[in-house]
Amino acid sequence: MNKSSEKTKSTVTIDTSGYEVATQEIRSEAKRLLTEKIVDAVVGYQGGRRGGSAVPVVITDPDQAEKLVFSAACVNNLSIYLTKAKKEIRAKGKLAVVAKGCDLRALAGLMGESQFKREEVVIIGVTCAGVHRAGTQPGQPLTDSTIAKKCRECSVHIPEGSDLIVGKLPPLPNLSPTEKELMEKLDAMTPALRWEFWKEQFTRCIRCLACRQVCPFCYCEQCLCDRGRPQAVDTSPRPSGNMGWHIVRAMHLAGRCAGCAECERVCPMDIPLNLLNRKMAEELKELYHYEAGLKPVEKGPLTSYDEKDDQSFIK
Amino acid sequence: MPHDFEPKIVAFVCTWCTYAGADLAGTSRMLYPSNVRVVKFPCTGRIDPVFILKAFQKGADGILVSGCHPGDCHYMAGNFHARRRFAVFRKLLEFIGVDLNRLEFSWVSAAEGGKWVEIITQMTEKIRAMGPLTQFTDLADEEQWSGALGNPELKAVYDQV
């Protein structure tokens, strides 16, 4: 991260005073839900060891509700705590979960895929103006240069469809859509150059699989790409297998990924993974007028069809 | 042989329509280039994009996916599901940088032996002219990141990330 450039840029600061309000409201709601035994546990964020940071937490005691916070450091998509991250949490009983707009879209997708039922979860939606990008020092203000890439082009600041929506939305500055710009640039290139681009990106991949670990939709018990017999994708971190892995992952997420960009945030090699997912989302919107996660739907675009679908590419 | 390069073409076909169409081309003794290798499936609905990836990695220069015309699927809707799946997959490959001239789709019915011959002939000629597909096979030979980006425009984009 180029720190000097961050400083020299004339920064636009985003008003995050609403997060204080949100924190208070989350606390009181969590307390109420636990006290009235409406839920057995609340998944939210608490302050981390370093000042200004935040980490996921599961609380079961109403008194612990004071621990909960919401800030620009609350980057994690907590939806994975309802499925794969900590399976013992689900066993606790009914859950409440704190969700930003982007997280809510993942929740909606998971419901559509029968991973849990709407009535099993209380969703505390947080009005979100944006969170920090990866590598931001804790406690930094939320500015043009510290905001996550996905937040620059966010369309779900208010998590409509939550059981309760907390916080309030400040006036938002107009930020340049960097990801869209990048995508347009790539689209304008020849296939050969695009290949060159992705090849160089993917060859860096060390197959730590953090992207998979953190993805709400990678909840398979056994990943196809880990299978040996037959081996769909070379499992060693070499260029060929890496390319295969990222293509398969993008295909499996197509029509499901709603762009929380957690994969990209956790990637130690800074591979622009969300770019790929976002491209697929745009294509699905174009082809089938489908946008993932806007509401739980029974069938996604790749588990349904229309007899009149486009087939101009078929001879 | 009259050509410098003979492409390897893999055809993923459904058994009810296209496989039968190719059989018809045979019983009608129509001639076409011998470059195609047919892999038979019960239905295009069974064809996984991973197979296409695998075939490219194993050296296919061109791939054809072919099944029943819409409405003719022996399994009612398998080809409709396949149509969506591949409409999306080809967009992904295009964005990754695969030339879509190498990946074709067709509906060939059991009665369309002539269409099968036409498609295979055209595809073979087209890919022969394009030359071998080395993108995937080259990757297999590489061990790690080269770090070398020749094109300045690309370099700029790459650095932007």
Place this chain on the structure above:
Amino acid sequence: MKNIKNTKMELSQETMNVGFIKKVETLSGSSVRRCFQCGKCSAGCPMRSFMDHPPNRIVRLIQLGQWERVLAGRSIWYCASCETCSTRCPNKVDLAAIMDALRKLSWDADGPSKESYVQLANRLFINNIKQYGRQYEMRLAAVFNVKSGQFLKDLMLGPKLLSKGKLKMFHSKNKNLAEIEKIFNRIEEMRKNGDAP
């Protein structure tokens, strides 16, 4: 023009004017080929007895690309635009719109139509809009009678209506007249450039 109503149709790809069918379909926004000749339009048409070709036959002739026969007839100028046909058509063929399209085509070709009175009335009506913005029935009727050479038509009606205050002898100009003229001019311009039908 010779009467072609009952002459033999010699059908071939050359004599069936597909371009005409397409033109009618584009202008009217209604399919022509959809008609299966049930005749319901003709059954309900209040103007049928004044027409030479019944409405269903007009559609049939268009289907066969027989533009001369369609445009030479008087049927299109006797359509009252009452929309009964379009309302009851089992096939959603909008015959009223097709009639509009045919009149436009005839109008553009400066009409081989025999029914010049109807054309004349329409022309005067539209000119009135261009000149005054609104219709002034007195003027419309008077000019019509002069132009059609029927000086005595409705001779008794005029003074009666005047006395009832139903016809205005004088009229004021509309403030939007310039705007109206611009619309006329723009449409003309668009047609010249091929931007409008």
Place this chain on the structure above:
Amino acid sequence: MSRIGVFICHCGENISRTVDVEQVAQAARQMVGVAYACDYKYMCSDPGQTLLKKAVAEQRLEGIVVAACSPRMHEKTFRNAAQGAGLNPFLCEMANIREHCSWVHDDRAEATAKATDIVRMLVERVRKNKKLIPITVPVTKRALVIGGGIAGIQAALDIADCGHQVVLVEREPSIGGHMAMLSETFPTLDCSQCIMTPRMVDVVNHPNIILHTYSEIESVDGYIGNFSITIKKKARSVDMAKCTGCGVCMEKCPQKKIPNEFDKNLGFRPAIYVPFPQAVPNTPVIDREHCTKFINGKCGVCQKVCGPGAVDYEQQDQLVVEQVGAIVVATGFKLYDIGEKPKGSAIKGYGEFGHGKIPDVIDGLTFERLASASGPTGGKIVRPSDGKEPKQVVFVQCVGSRAREKGISYCSKVCCMYTAKHTMLYKHKVHDGQAYVFFMDARTPGKSYDEFWRRAIEEEEAVYIRGMVSRVYQKGEKVVVMGSDIAVGVQVEIEADLVVLATAIQPRDGADTLAQKLGISYDKYHFYSEAHAKLRPVECATAGIYLAGACQGPKDIPETVAQASAAAAKVMTLFSKDKLEREPIVARVNEKYCVGCFACKKVCAYGAVEEKEIRDRQGNLIRVVAYVNPGVCSGCGTCQATCPSKSVELDGYTDEQVMAMLETL
């Protein structure tokens, strides 16, 4: 698998002319896992098959590849041969080196190279093949027939006559359906009731038929051979076991002026009634909506006069569960409602014809009741408005049918014929009357059908006018019909006494809900869809469910009966074996890895994927996974391609087999 045998066929010279078979055999011997390879002139001949069997035994082969013609030609032959040699037939594969190679290439070197490649691919595939055992499903040899019209009756009788039990469910209080309402039938003009009622009696007397009238299908579970059906028997308010059908209750019921639906509201019936005198069963039912006892409790006459004490006001709806192996759906049709605003908002009505407003504008079925000897007028044709005999009757065809604007673009198929019949019936009864028919086309394909229509015109003097009617309106006592004769090209106006509209045939109300219960598909009009328009016209895509009659599309009586018998034959084919044997090319779920996203279920066109609960020993639900019912799965494999983790695999086409083939490229 390491001991593969490769058998290369010359096919006379069909293969060997272009492919150097010896060279292919040579190459095959070098392939990994191949223990034996040979070539032979005719592999499919007796000596060829013997050679194959011998090699399997002598070489202890574990799998074989026959490189010959298309598997579509001889796969069965060679798999049988393999089985004869003691090998699981699914360990035998064919390499198509004839249709896909020798016949389509002329360069010998190229063809030989390709044939070798094909053999190599198939060898690799066979190495990954697994033994597959044909699937057997037990079959409950009882059938359910839904609908007691002529279709359902025919199917039920055919199956029952074959010795199998049939459960026949009818929604109305009596079986008989529409055919019982008809007067005479085309093209023979035989009395409908005379041929229908004996069949109805056959049903009720048949020892193998269990009849549930006044009943509906509540739910359907299970699959081919093993359906479990819950039937709701609506409360009749009359004990069927006690009732003798004497009819005293109906005579004494003080409510006498309820419009009789069976007579299209032309006649009346009491609140306790049988729909028509020949009803089967001949047990009355109380119409609780109109019965004074149920409205305000102040009656009870029928109970007092009933000798056997069969009237039971307390009777409740009852659920009955029946186990069956096959289902015949025969729910029939209804007539399109021509009023201004018909039920079901998608379709517009015909305000211009005044039906519902002008009493002397009626539909075809009402005319049938007027013409029926057992109808409300005793077969005398009269005007509903004033009971006078109509001297001019206008019939209008294609009302609703072939009317895209009204949302129905299909032809109802029977109206041309029944309208011709109506004109004849009318002429037979009103000798000095005149029938007019407005029609667009006469569609009379069928044995003796066109002759029948011509007879109506030539002998019975019906005036046919080609052209649709625009409007019908009342003018004094007359009904004016505004039409046109498109042949002449002029308008036609007729002052009629009676107008009969031949209205479109539509599926029964609720056809869609029943389809959803059964898991069968239907078209946009709610007609049920057959599995294949030509080759499987009586089967649903859902195995074990068959179609009969107008629920699948408009049909006349002979066609309906033919289809019903065909459906019965299909049921009997299924019942001819104790167990249903199916090719084991079906999908299987790896429950260990399935995470229950049910993408497979979403894409399955057959409804073969079910949700299966996995519980621990205490019975606590641990998770829900997919389960593919092998009795229902058709083996397309769409589920596997959709499953992200490939936790469902299609036997015979596993990823391992496909990948192995691709590895040879």
Place this chain on the structure above:
Amino acid sequence: MTATKNVLNYSYYPGCSLHASGKEYDESARGLFKALKIGLQEVPDWFCCGATPAHNVDELLSLALCAKNLELADKVEGDLAVACAACFSRLKTTQHKLGENEVKRKQVEQAIDGKVSLNKPVKHLLEILARDFGLENLRGAIKIPLTGLKIATYYGCLLTRPPDVPQLDCVEAPTIMETVVETTGAETVAWSHRMECCGANFTLSRPGVVLKLTGDILASAKRAGADCLVVACPLCHGNLDIRQKEIEEVTGEEYHMPVFYITQLLALACGVNPTKLGFGSMIVSPNPLLKEKNLL
């Protein structure tokens, strides 16, 4: 005048005829609406909708004229009230066509050099009376019941047709006019020619046609026992009233059927001064009939 006193407020497009041959329609409409406390504010400097002649030969012109009028109407508050059935049909058709056909919309936008505005609800006076104001309120406003009048309600072609466009009432069997008329206590007759065409388009060019069509309508109304007709369109009125004498001469039938605008009758029933309703402008004088029924 303060508009706030009104219960409802509309912008108003009278149409050319209402300023000339149909002036009694305009007068009575204004009188009635004032009595009912419904505000009508005329769209300033509206111009001709093009009527049938324009769409007959030049659809684009017709659409452009209407689109421009709709734009003018946007400047006045309230839904757009239209009196003339022909203007109503043209304006509604324009909204319908431009709403679903993008090509045509673009052409029209080019022709009028502005954005097409399709959002203003266009309502016929009948609709306003029957739905917005409501039959119940209407009944409450009646001061002089028109008992004894037997009325044939004449819809003509364009009030309901084509399907999906005006959406005023059922296309083939509308009842809106009857329900409105019946609030006055008058009786409506069932008759067959309620929706047959009067041939308005040919008033000028082919009066012979008009005589035939209009003659049939009058005959049908008379046969049904009506003693007068009621219309909601100045063009229908023109033919039925102005040409009645001529029809009588040609056919030899005696009709003497006054043709009222619906607003005239309602206004009369609501107690508006009869001298302000333009009865004197009608060619077939209604006075004998009204006097006979003790309504004048």
